[in-house]
Amino acid sequence: MTSIMTPFTPIPIADKQQLLIQLCEQLDDALFILDENLRYLSVNASYELIIGYNESFLLGRPLGIYAAEFLSEQEVAILNKITTYLDSDGFYENSFSITNRYGEVFDCHMSYRRIDVGHAVYYVGLVRDISSATKDKKQLIHLLSFDPLTELPNRKVFLSQTSDLLLDRSQKVVIARLNIDRYRNLASLLGSDGINHLIKNFAARIESLRLTNLSCLGHFGSDDFALLFECNDTKIVRNQLDRLIQMCERPFPIEDSPLAEHSPFFDNLPTTDSAIYCGVSIGISIFPKHDTGAAGLLIKAEKALHFIKEQGGDDICWYEDAIDEATSRRLQLETELRLAADEGQFIPYYQPKIDLTSGAITGFEALVRWQHPTRGLLTPVHFINAIITHKLSFELFFQMAIQIAKQLSSWQQQGFDQHICINADAAEFSHPDFFDMVRGLLAEHQISAQQLHIEVTESSLIKRHDNVKKQLNLLKKLGVFIALDDFGTGYASLSYLQEYPFDFIKVDKSFISNIETDRTQQAIVKTILDLAVALDMQIIAEGIENKPQRDILLAMGCQFGQGYWFGKPVPADVATEMLIQQHNN
Numbered sequence: 313m314t315s316i317m318t319p320f321t322p323i324p325i326a327d328k329q330q331l332l333i334q335l336c337e338q339l340d341d342a343l344f345i346l347d348e349n350l351r352y353l354s355v356n357a358s359y360e361l362i363i364g365y366n367e368s369f370l371l372g373r374p375l376g377i378y379a380a381e382f383l384s385e386q387e388v389a390i391l392n393k394i395t396t397y398l399d400s401d402g403f404y405e406n407s408f409s410i411t412n413r414y415g416e417v418f419d420c421h422m423s424y425r426r427i428d429v430g431h432a433v434y435y436v437g438l439v440r441d442i443s444s445a446t447k448d449k450k451q452l453i454h455l456l457s458f459d460p461l462t463e464l465p466n467r468k469v470f471l472s473q474t475s476d477l478l479l480d481r482s483q484k485v486v487i488a489r490l491n492i493d494r495y496r497n498l499a500s501l502l503g504s505d506g507i508n509h510l511i512k513n514f515a516a517r518i519e520s521l522r523l524t525n526l527s528c529l530g531h532f533g534s535d536d537f538a539l540l541f542e543c544n545d546t547k548i549v550r551n552q553l554d555r556l557i558q559m560c561e562r563p564f565p566i567e568d569s570p571l572a573e574h575s576p577f578f579d580n581l582p583t584t585d586s587a588i589y590c591g592v593s594i595g596i597s598i599f600p601k602h603d604t605g606a607a608g609l610l611i612k613a614e615k616a617l618h619f620i621k622e623q624g625g626d627d628i629c630w631y632e633d634a635i636d637e638a639t640s641r642r643l644q645l646e647t648e649l650r651l652a653a654d655e656g657q658f659i660p661y662y663q664p665k666i667d668l669t670s671g672a673i674t675g676f677e678a679l680v681r682w683q684h685p686t687r688g689l690l691t692p693v694h695f696i697n698a699i700i701t702h703k704l705s706f707e708l709f710f711q712m713a714i715q716i717a718k719q720l721s722s723w724q725q726q727g728f729d730q731h732i733c734i735n736a737d738a739a740e741f742s743h744p745d746f747f748d749m750v751r752g753l754l755a756e757h758q759i760s761a762q763q764l765h766i767e768v769t770e771s772s773l774i775k776r777h778d779n780v781k782k783q784l785n786l787l788k789k790l791g792v793f794i795a796l797d798d799f800g801t802g803y804a805s806l807s808y809l810q811e812y813p814f815d816f817i818k819v820d821k822s823f824i825s826n827i828e829t830d831r832t833q834q835a836i837v838k839t840i841l842d843l844a845v846a847l848d849m850q851i852i853a854e855g856i857e858n859k860p861q862r863d864i865l866l867a868m869g870c871q872f873g874q875g876y877w878f879g880k881p882v883p884a885d886v887a888t889e890m891l892i893q894q895h896n897n
């Protein structure tokens with residue numbers, strides 16, 4: 313290190329030359345010096361190492377080692393380019409792949425400089441091995457362009473290929489978006505390795521179909537696939553997609569993935585011990601009919617896909633404007649429902665439950681109504697499915713349960729010892745706070761558990777078996793009564809009776825509607841009544857609309873009933889009025 317006190321000694325010329333020579337020798341970059349005819353004059357050690365020839369061999373030989381007549385056209389072109397640039401600009405640089413003496417290929421960055429010393433012209437070349445950097449870059453580009461699991465083009469590449477196709481405006485382009493039905497259940501059943509194996513297998517099978525007119529098969533992650541067809545006849549695309557659907561009907565083998573038999577979804581998936589069957593849903597959009605841009609087409613195909621999935625999937629749906637309208641209505645409904653849940657717009661209406669012998673009100677069923685800010689009072693048919701789809705069931709139950717608990721407490725204070733049935737979708741039971749919430753409400757409002765009945769519909773029992781059973785058993789232990797609603801409308805009515813701890817069976821109104829004349833309905837209801845006696849359960853007939861219906865049910869031995877003939881669902885104050893009247897009579 314120098315200091316102000318130390319005298320400065322310039323480096324002697326001979327030392328400097330020696331220093332530079334040694335530096336060149338020790339450089340990691342390969343260095344070579346050529347004469348004006350591009351023949352080797354000198355190379356450093358790194359150059360010998362990279363190229364595989366030593367200096368003594370190279371001296372006097374032309375760049376590229378071989379005489380011009382042995383070089384490829386491309387090599388000659390590069391050499392000519394180098395000389396032209398060097399003579400005009402004195403500098404040339406480029407990145408090449410070069411093959412060394414042992415056949416190894418290197419990605420190199422090369423720079424050439426023309427240096428004139430006196431009358432002599434020299435060309436000095438510097439070669440930097442960038443193989444690893446290039447490899448990293450190539451890998452990065454690959455990662456950014458292809459799905460890591462299936463190696464298929466990702467959304468970005470798919471979009472750019474679509475845009476390229478759209479440049480040819482005379483050509484019809486069809487985009488299909490594809491999802492595997494019940495993918496989440498499959499993923500939960502198979503585990504991450506198993507589902508990855510299935511997706512790889514699925515993608516490979518689509519590729520092996522070699523679909524006619526298919527320009528690009530994209531994979532946007534999980535079960536999200538996209539197909540780009542260049543085709544003026546949409547019937548051909550339809551045929552190709554039918555082939556794809558048929559392909560899915562062949563079982564997919566499951567490799568080393570023990571089926572999670574305890575999975576709550578196990579019962580609902582078409583599986584054998586070693587194979588699985590995949591249904592698919594497909595949404596389609598067409599250029600130029602539905603959109604003129606790649607992104608717009610992709611979105612419209614996706615809307616068609618969502619639409620068909622909501623209808624149960626396992627089908628193909630071609631985009632149309634009506635789908636767009638339905639989608640925006642659905643989105644608006646979701647927003648409004650979330651607001652309704654936050655702002656407490658759900659209120660219970662009460663329908664009396666009647667003792668058919670005495671005509672007395674024995675309790676009420678609480679039926680939700682939505683006080684919509686602009687559309688007025690809405691019945692469940694307008695929103696209950698959306699509540700389930702958007703996973704707002706627990707919020708709904710919570711809001712209803714609070715109001716019901718307050719109502720029971722208020723009636724109790726007025727001397728009316730009533731019970732209220734609350735409807736619950738099985739989705740509500742899966743919430744971890746469900747049981748604690750019910751128990752807490754009963755305690756807070758000092759209501760006995762017997763005053764609360766919970767009605768579960770058959771249709772909602774198809775899902776989440778384990779959790780529902782656990783929750784129902786806990787509630788039952790607490791003293792809450794449980795009813796199976798809409799009995800006879802589901803797939804496995806009888807097996808539910810065996811599986812869950814019901815106290816009441818509610819016979820669906822579809823079996824009551826013509827019971828006064830229809831012998832089949834009579835026979836069905838009689839059988840259910842016999843079954844209830846054998847299982848020590850009570851029957852409630854739903855939808856009694858006239859006296860003959862009430863009379864025949866009573867004659868058959870049905871004790872409880874509900875229906876418009878006794879009273880429609882009414883607001884809390886009207887229900888209270890009914891209780892007061894009954895008390896006064």
Ligand code: C2E
Pocket residue numbers: 663678679680691692693696708712734735736737767769797798821854855856857874875876877881
């Ligand atoms: P549900 O629990 O089977 O309720 C009976 C439905 O039949 C009610 O329709 C009721 O108004 C109607 N009803 C009653 N008596 C008669 C009759 O004599 N004739 C006819 N034609 N209909 C009658 P609502 O209130 O529109 O409710 C429909 C369904 O929505 C309910 O069927 C229940 O499954 C569901 N729901 C209602 N409130 C709730 C709730 O708070 N939570 C959940 N998860 N579902 C609810």
Ligand code: MG
Pocket residue numbers: 677735767797
């Ligand atoms: Mg009900």
Ligand code: MG
Pocket residue numbers: 797798818820821854
């Ligand atoms: Mg019902």
